Amino acid sequence: xxxxxxxxxRPDGSIVIxxxxxxxxxxxTCTPYNxxxxxxxxxxxxxxxxxxxxxxxxxxxxxxxxxxxxxxxxCAAHGDPPPTVTWLKVxxxxxxxxxxxxxxxLIFRPLIKEQHGVxxxxxxxxxxxxxxxxxVHVLGTSPHAVTNVSVLPLLLAANISWEPxxxxxxxxxxxxxxxxxxxxxxxxxHDWVSLSxxxxxxxxxxxxxxxDLSYQFSVLAQNKLGSGPFSQIVTSVPRGFPVxxxxxxxxxxxxxxxxxxxxxxxxxxxxxxxxxxxEPPAQFSVALSGYALELRQGKGGWEVLDRSxxxxxxQVLVPGLIKDAFYEFRLVAFAGSYISDPSNTVNVSTAGxxxxxxxxxxxxxxxxxVLAGVIGGICFLSVAIIFSTMAACIMNRRRAARIQKRRxxxxxxx
Numbered sequence: 001x002x003x004x005x006x007x008x009x010r011p012d013g014s015i016v017i018x019x020x021x022x023x024x025x026x027x028x029t030c031t032p033y034n035x036x037x038x039x040x041x042x043x044x045x046x047x048x049x050x051x052x053x054x055x056x057x058x059x060x061x062x063x064x065x066x067x068x069x070x071x072x073x074x075c076a077a078h079g080d081p082p083p084t085v086t087w088l089k090v091x092x093x094x095x096x097x098x099x100x101x102x103x104x105x106l107i108f109r110p111l112i113k114e115q116h117g118v119x120x121x122x123x124x125x126x127x128x129x130x131x132x133x134x135x136v137h138v139l140g141t142s143p144h145a146v147t148n149v150s151v152l153p154l155l156l157a158a159n160i161s162w163e164p165x166x167x168x169x170x171x172x173x174x175x176x177x178x179x180x181x182x183x184x185x186x187x188x189x190h191d192w193v194s195l196s197x198x199x200x201x202x203x204x205x206x207x208x209x210x211x212d213l214s215y216q217f218s219v220l221a222q223n224k225l226g227s228g229p230f231s232q233i234v235t236s237v238p239r240g241f242p243v244x245x246x247x248x249x250x251x252x253x254x255x256x257x258x259x260x261x262x263x264x265x266x267x268x269x270x271x272x273x274x275x276x277x278x279e280p281p282a283q284f285s286v287a288l289s290g291y292a293l294e295l296r297q298g299k300g301g302w303e304v305l306d307r308s309x310x311x312x313x314x315q316v317l318v319p320g321l322i323k324d325a326f327y328e329f330r331l332v333a334f335a336g337s338y339i340s341d342p343s344n345t346v347n348v349s350t351a352g353x354x355x356x357x358x359x360x361x362x363x364x365x366x367x368x369x370v371l372a373g374v375i376g377g378i379c380f381l382s383v384a385i386i387f388s389t390m391a392a393c394i395m396n397r398r399r400a401a402r403i404q405k406r407r408x409x410x411x412x413x414x
Contacts, residue, residue: 020049052130053083053123057163065111066140066169073106073134077123084125090118090133113141114344116166139169142220143228145341147173151217151236154205158238161203162231173197174315176204181235189250194220194331209238216338226301229342233259262291262331262343273319274327274348280314281333281340287311289334293318294342296328306327324351 005020057076085104116138144165305411
């Protein structure tokens with residue numbers, strides 16, 4: 001053993017082979033002994049050489065493809081025994097919607113916005129595991145959420161900074177949204193104030209804030225196709241003027257609110273409408289107050305459909321959709337006065353369905369003032385017709401009376 005390079009033994013009798021090669025192949029036995037002799041050899045053990053996985057086809061570092069199209073990313077490996085090849089989206093815990101074919105290639109059919117990100121191909125056998133990664137860029141979508149939002153409290157102000165997300169293939173602009181944290185029931189987004197961010201900037205100074213009052217801050221990205229999801233919400237307290245000569249306290253530490261969005265939103269068609277089901281947020285620092293359901297038809301903007309869904313419910317029925325239309329639904333959660341990021345978006349198409357009426361109570365209806373005006377006009381027209389008919393009857397009766405008097409006068413003449 002000691003004549004082979006890289007071979008050695010340990011004090012406990014183990015053999016160390018620094019480099020496995022053909023010299024290591026064979027059957028081995030171990031014989032312990034001391035000054036009294038030995039009790040015999042151990043059972044034989046066989047050393048076999050197996051090859052770890054090695055990639056024969058690696059994916060490219062990056063792939064760019066438009067949303068809705070097909071994308072195939074190859075990945076193949078060999079080894080002894082043959083390895084198993086798997087794909088995983090880095091940082092994602094849920095289902096990705098992608099498929100893997102018989103050649104271990106990753107297939108997106110069709111490619112969707114949520115599949116944007118880093119994907120990892122792993123080859124594994126009994127010897128080892130090896131991995132390689134690639135980045136998938138989905139073009140033609142709204143922007144992705146910004147990350148690493150931080151707030152620096154200043155004197156009656158706050159400086160907000162962030163890192164942009166992927167722009168979806170188009171130029172994107174940002175806006176900062178903020179609201180004072182007060183004790184009142186949640187009311188969608190109407191209490192939030194938005195400020196536009198100069199082009200190219202990744203920070204904004206928000207001034208004229210109230211001292212010693214907590215504020216919530218969030219950042220929204222937009223491009224030509226629409227708005228991306230709001231960023232995580234960050235809470236901070238602006239500094240006030242010092243009232244004594246005591247050195248001021250260090251700036252308040254930024255506190256991150258743990259309120260994750262509702263999970264696993266799904267849509268199922270029923271005879272009464274579309275049934276939406278979801279799972280509660282995985283993390284929240286205060287008790288849930290409820291949910292708000294948002295809807296978007298076609299390429300329109302998001303509208304709040306129901307903002308008073310109880311926190312105990314995990315499903316809601318949406319009746320009365322327009323026939324031959326395309327809808328998108330998403331949920332946000334409320335906890336106290338905190339608002340979560342939107343959940344995943346589900347798509348619903350009513351093309352060819354007969355169970356939905358042609359009219360609906362959703363935002364596509366005429367506004368109530370317009371509807372009241374139409375009804376009032378119909379009533380006015382009906383009254384005008386009645387009065388016109390009555391006036392015509394009275395006039396005809398008077399005319400007939402005059403003609404009768406004339407005839408009677410002529411009959412009296414000699």
